[in-house]
Amino acid sequence: MSTSPSPENLRMQIRRGKHTGMTSGLCQGYVQCNLVILPTAWAADFTQFCLANPKPCPLIATSKPGEFKLPELGLDVDIRTDISSYRVFEDGLLTDERSDIRSLWRDDLVVFLLGCSFSFEEAILAEGLDVRNISEGRNVPMYRTNIDCEPAGPFSGKMVVSMRPFNKPDATRATDISARFPRVHGAPVHYGSPELIGIKDINNPDYGEAVTINSDEEPLFWACGVTPQVALEQAKPPFCITHSPGCMLVTDVLNSNFESK
Amino acid sequence: MSTSPSPENLRMQIRRGKHTGMTSGLCQGYVQCNLVILPTAWAADFTQFCLANPKPCPLIATSKPGEFKLPELGLDVDIRTDISSYRVFEDGLLTDERSDIRSLWRDDLVVFLLGCSFSFEEAILAEGLDVRNISEGRNVPMYRTNIDCEPAGPFSGKMVVSMRPFNKPDATRATDISARFPRVHGAPVHYGSPELIGIKDINNPDYGEAVTINSDEEPLFWACGVTPQVALEQAKPPFCITHSPGCMLVTDVLNSNFESK
Numbered sequence: 126m127s128t129s130p131s132p133e134n135l136r137m138q139i140r141r142g143k144h145t146g147m148t149s150g151l152c153q154g155y156v157q158c159n160l161v162i163l164p165t166a167w168a169a170d171f172t173q174f175c176l177a178n179p180k181p182c183p184l185i186a187t188s189k190p191g192e193f194k195l196p197e198l199g200l201d202v203d204i205r206t207d208i209s210s211y212r213v214f215e216d217g218l219l220t221d222e223r224s225d226i227r228s229l230w231r232d233d234l235v236v237f238l239l240g241c242s243f244s245f246e247e248a249i250l251a252e253g254l255d256v257r258n259i260s261e262g263r264n265v266p267m268y269r270t271n272i273d274c275e276p277a278g279p280f281s282g283k284m285v286v287s288m289r290p291f292n293k294p295d296a297t298r299a300t301d302i303s304a305r306f307p308r309v310h311g312a313p314v315h316y317g318s319p320e321l322i323g324i325k326d327i328n329n330p331d332y333g334e335a336v337t338i339n340s341d342e343e344p345l346f347w348a349c350g351v352t353p354q355v356a357l358e359q360a361k362p363p364f365c366i367t368h369s370p371g372c373m374l375v376t377d378v379l380n381s382n383f384e385s386k
Numbered sequence: 387m388s389t390s391p392s393p394e395n396l397r398m399q400i401r402r403g404k405h406t407g408m409t410s411g412l413c414q415g416y417v418q419c420n421l422v423i424l425p426t427a428w429a430a431d432f433t434q435f436c437l438a439n440p441k442p443c444p445l446i447a448t449s450k451p452g453e454f455k456l457p458e459l460g461l462d463v464d465i466r467t468d469i470s471s472y473r474v475f476e477d478g479l480l481t482d483e484r485s486d487i488r489s490l491w492r493d494d495l496v497v498f499l500l501g502c503s504f505s506f507e508e509a510i511l512a513e514g515l516d517v518r519n520i521s522e523g524r525n526v527p528m529y530r531t532n533i534d535c536e537p538a539g540p541f542s543g544k545m546v547v548s549m550r551p552f553n554k555p556d557a558t559r560a561t562d563i564s565a566r567f568p569r570v571h572g573a574p575v576h577y578g579s580p581e582l583i584g585i586k587d588i589n590n591p592d593y594g595e596a597v598t599i600n601s602d603e604e605p606l607f608w609a610c611g612v613t614p615q616v617a618l619e620q621a622k623p624p625f626c627i628t629h630s631p632g633c634m635l636v637t638d639v640l641n642s643n644f645e646s647k
Contacts, residue, residue, distance in 0.1 A: 197538070311646050
């Protein structure tokens, strides 16, 4: 197993096209972020959507219009080049997927970075619990629920959740551990009965892949960072850029900085 | 003892000039908020300052430029009239204190509402602990520390903390209770040794009033909503409006909605 690079080193590799693809499992210990970029005219409503729905949309940083440097997340960070794959949406439709957005940059674009479940998964693993999607090498299973987000301007939609199964004692511990990380989704929003939150078939997730649930285990559901993407699809802004799934911004911020003590 | 009005009723009384002064102790169970209003040109940096310093500056809601209605905090809320006393600052200097800001309203103003310690104090009281500033009928003592906030654009400064004393077992409980409320300052930032965070004389607070600390008690320090006011004084925006101390926006949001489960 090779040593993982530092966040700065990984960002440099991504910027130079030497690292492509996902960032999961890399730079353990450091916060990774979901990305949304919107025109200024849409920024205030999206900010309010995030503040009103902090569990699925935990806002970590935002930029001034036109600003692509984010020194608070890493001195060298340039959001136009430091993510390995970007998705470009026009009027809500995916129109492009690319590894560099410098040629698309505009002075009216505002950057939003949102917390990601990697941080609390790492904390759960660190306490010796089994995180099923990791031990089975799959993308975490995610489901659209019947839980309405608080709307804000054009942004609304159902909450998307991710699921990790645990036996009873481990479920309590996983809940307590993730509750200490409110800036990266926090404690589960539901556990036990998928049907109560509108999930018909736990073995058939809407995104990601199903994982094994053993007979002594119950499913725990966490608010998921796909929620803002669903709200964006519905709001259909004229122009929007996000990261491609799994290709996050790797920051210099330690996960431990995000833990409530 | 008279029955407390509903938040909607209290806001109506404030709007009509029938309730003046502080809101502490009123509308128990409901979230009260600190207010900051800034011109659009200053809004992105202030948003980032809040996101980078979530313990002293927990951002609960924000508005579009020019928008004075905040239906997510209460259907009828008009931020120009629903606070009993406003402070107006020009170039960092307090120039006016008034009960209505309709005549000062501008299309470029952005509203920020931040969490307040009343919410976690209520939760601590509800579990039977003594909150000294309440039992002694004083303003909570607050101190400037030597802890630097994360800067964002023109905003920077030292963190201001509030102090409440507890004996050892109660200190643990107060910590655990407040940790469940990350959107209203969360767990203490320090306990035990005031000198380690730059507080020279615990009996001589920089704001508020000193409270009794018994010999079996230790002081617990929470990040305080005065911190953004200090950052604003230093940044000196050309125009800024805040609430007057203790005169908060009373919302329709239940404190229990802000508790991490």
